[in-house]
Amino acid sequence: MSWRTFVIGLLACALGACALMRSNEETLSTPLPATALERAERRLAQLAFGRHAHFAECIEPGCPSRTPKTIATAAAPASHPVAALDPPKLQQPPSAVPPVTTGSPPAPVKTTEQRLTLLFALGRSTLTGEHRAQLRRALPDLRHSDRIVVAGRTDDLGSELLNQSLALARGLAVRDYLLDIDPQLPARIAIDARGRCCYAAPNDNERSRSRNRRVEVAYAGDSGAAP
Numbered sequence: 001m002s003w004r005t006f007v008i009g010l011l012a013c014a015l016g017a018c019a020l021m022r023s024n025e026e027t028l029s030t031p032l033p034a035t036a037l038e039r040a041e042r043r044l045a046q047l048a049f050g051r052h053a054h055f056a057e058c059i060e061p062g063c064p065s066r067t068p069k070t071i072a073t074a075a076a077p078a079s080h081p082v083a084a085l086d087p088p089k090l091q092q093p094p095s096a097v098p099p100v101t102t103g104s105p106p107a108p109v110k111t112t113e114q115r116l117t118l119l120f121a122l123g124r125s126t127l128t129g130e131h132r133a134q135l136r137r138a139l140p141d142l143r144h145s146d147r148i149v150v151a152g153r154t155d156d157l158g159s160e161l162l163n164q165s166l167a168l169a170r171g172l173a174v175r176d177y178l179l180d181i182d183p184q185l186p187a188r189i190a191i192d193a194r195g196r197c198c199y200a201a202p203n204d205n206e207r208s209r210s211r212n213r214r215v216e217v218a219y220a221g222d223s224g225a226a227p
């Protein structure tokens with residue numbers, strides 16, 4: 001064989017190898033037809049490992065190869081089922097705090113109103129010894145009372161103006177004497193002077209009229225509440 005024939009044969013082999021490689025590249029780059037994808041085997045496989053492991057559907061031959069561990073798990077006998085995990089126990093919400101029950105509110109203290117009545121002679125507003133003695137006996141209770149009401153009254157004899165002045169004079173006489181025996185009382189004393197008003201008895205005779213010529217001292221006694 002001459003060297004010319006050897007060179008021609010070598011070139012022919014090179015051209016044939018190039019053509020074969022081009023044919024293989026075209027075959028690999030050509031996508032599979034839809035019918036081929038439909039006929040390809042699909043299965044569920046574990047992708048990735050560790051914390052990133054997850055399961056997804058894959059198409060052969062793109063699925064990961066099965067390892068002996070995977071095969072052994074798949075071939076585990078059905079007589080040894082995997083025990084189901086107990087559902088997590090939900091944390092119970094804290095029980096509601098029971099409402100604080102309180103007893104019934106204390107009943108209001110019932111106060112007993114005290115009334116001291118001082119009777120006056122016809123047309124008079126001066127205190128007598130008996131009047132002063134009555135007021136001194138009531139002084140301890142008067143000191144514990146928040147408010148003292150001194151009400152001056154008259155009968156129906158005489159004009160309205162005269163009786164109004166007489167009712168006020170009687171009330172002032174009682175008030176002034178209380179301040180003499182205890183100067184701490186003024187802030188708690190109120191005067192209610194009304195003549196020819198608020199009768200305690202009918203004005204049909206002298207005995208009934210004498211009951212209307214009066215001063216009434218109202219207070220709350222030992223309880224200390226205002227009348």
